[in-house]
Structures are given as C-alpha cells and as structure tokens.
Amino acid sequence: MPRPEQVGPDARRAALLDALSRALEGRLAVVSGRALEDVDRILEDRVRFVAAVHGLVRRGGNGVDRLPPHPDLDHARDVLRDLARGDRGLLFEDKDLSVALHYRNVPSAADAVIEAAERLARGSELVLQLGDMVAELRTPGQDKGKAVTAFLREAPFDGATPVFVGDDLTDEDGFAAAARLGGYGVLVGPSHRPTQATYRLNDFNAVLDWLSASIGRAAA
Numbered sequence: 001m002p003r004p005e006q007v008g009p010d011a012r013r014a015a016l017l018d019a020l021s022r023a024l025e026g027r028l029a030v031v032s033g034r035a036l037e038d039v040d041r042i043l044e045d046r047v048r049f050v051a052a053v054h055g056l057v058r059r060g061g062n063g064v065d066r067l068p069p070h071p072d073l074d075h076a077r078d079v080l081r082d083l084a085r086g087d088r089g090l091l092f093e094d095k096d097l098s099v100a101l102h103y104r105n106v107p108s109a110a111d112a113v114i115e116a117a118e119r120l121a122r123g124s125e126l127v128l129q130l131g132d133m134v135a136e137l138r139t140p141g142q143d144k145g146k147a148v149t150a151f152l153r154e155a156p157f158d159g160a161t162p163v164f165v166g167d168d169l170t171d172e173d174g175f176a177a178a179a180r181l182g183g184y185g186v187l188v189g190p191s192h193r194p195t196q197a198t199y200r201l202n203d204f205n206a207v208l209d210w211l212s213a214s215i216g217r218a219a220a
C-alpha cells in the first residue's frame with residue numbers, strides 16, 4: 001500500500017483471527033511496528049494481546065505497558081518532518097515513541113533517507129530501525145523479541161511454544177526469540193535475505209492458507 005493508513009480491516013483475515021484465537025484458547029498475540037491504536041483499528045479490536053511500536057508498547061494480561069518517549073526524538077522528529085516537507089513523495093509518520101520516514105512513493109530517495117536516519121542515530125541514543133521502504137528512529141529498550149519473551153512469561157502464554165510470523169527486518173528479533181524459547185519463526189515473502197526464521201512462506205495468502213489448514217486439523 002502506498003500509505004500506511006490505507007491498510008484496513010479485511011474480512012478473511014478477521015475470520016481467521018477469530019478462529020485462530022479459539023483454536024489456541026486465546027494464546028494469540030499480534031506483535032507490530034505500528035502504533036497500538038493503528039493495530040486495533042486494522043484488526044477491529046479483535047486481538048487482546050498486542051505489542052506495538054516494535055515492542056515499546058505492550059498490552060498484556062495486566063493492561064498496557066508503555067516506555068516513555070526518549071527526549072532525543074524531538075530533534076529526530078524535526079529533521080524527518082522537514083525532509084518530508086521538502087519532498088512531496090516522502091511520508092512522515094509519528095508514533096510518539098518513534099518517528100519514521102517512508103520512501104515507498106519515491107524509491108530514488110532511499111539513500112538520502114537512510115543516510116539522514118543513520119546520521120540521527122549516530123548523534124543520539126535512538127535505535128535505527130530500517131524496514132520495508134522506511135527508515136525509523138525509535139526509543140531504545142525494547143524490540144519484538146523482548147515483547148515475545150514478556151508474553152511467554154505470563155498467562156495465557158506461559159508454557160506455550162511460540163510461533164512468530166513476520167515479513168519485515170524488524171521481525172528478526174521476534175524470530176530469534178521464538179527459536180530461543182523452543183518455537184520457530186516463519187518469514188513471509190520471496191526474500192532470500194539471511195534470517196533467523198526457520199521456515200518461509202511466499203506471501204500473505206500462503207500464510208492464511210497455512211493457518212486455515214492448521215485450524216482445520218486442530219478441530220478434526
């Protein structure tokens with residue numbers, strides 16, 4: 001999708017999430033780079049356990065844990081927002097605990113965006129997170145792997161085998177944590193990049209097919 005907010009609810013995904021949650025007796029969590037409100041909007045409040053902004057916000061059994069935004073974000077926000085103002089195709093995203101600049105609509109700006117983000121990371125305590133046509137600076141202290149570990153420490157996930165499905169660079173921490181905790185990661189996409197995932201599926205539809213078949217087998 002050209003713009004992050006164009007991703008919205010999807011009927012097949014929604015039905016599958018409901019069925020998956022039932023089959024797993026509630027042991028279903030979504031671990032995303034998006035803001036918590038954005039995840040809830042896209043999933044229509046279907047999923048209770050959510051880690052958002054790459055784990056910086058986590059809604060577990062005892063409510064929402066949220067790290068405070070790092071003060072260095074103020075400067076990064078100004079710089080990235082100015083860059084977006086200067087180029088009509090660049091898209092600035094503010095997630096409070098992180099700021100991101102998307103170059104999906106102007107791929108030729110990739111080097112300039114990444115260089116600017118690397119410079120900001122070098123001059124601050126922020127963590128540089130590269131993703132799918134996006135460079136992001138985030139508050140340090142959490143990642144998707146730490147979010148998986150935190151979920152596995154509490155009900156209803158304690159004692160479960162973690163399976164982490166993802167398609168982006170930021171998902172590598174989640175794959176590593178799942179493997180460390182006795183489970184595995186599934187990388188989605190044609191990419192042959194080095195990965196900590198154990199398995200790979202071609203695309204989103206392959207994931208839906210795999211999960212539908214697994215639920216069917218569990219119910220049989």
Ligand SMILES: O=P(O)(O)OC[C@H]1O[C@H](O[C@H]2O[C@H](CO)[C@@H](O)[C@H](O)[C@H]2O)[C@H](O)[C@@H](O)[C@@H]1O
Nearest residue numbers: 001002003004032033034102104132133134168
């Ligand atoms: O961890 P995820 O749930 O996979 O979220 C990763 C990022 O997703 C969004 O950006 C990506 O999707 C957009 C819509 O397709 C696309 O326009 C963008 O180029 C992608 O990077 C979201 O905007 C980010 O905040 C998330 O980190």
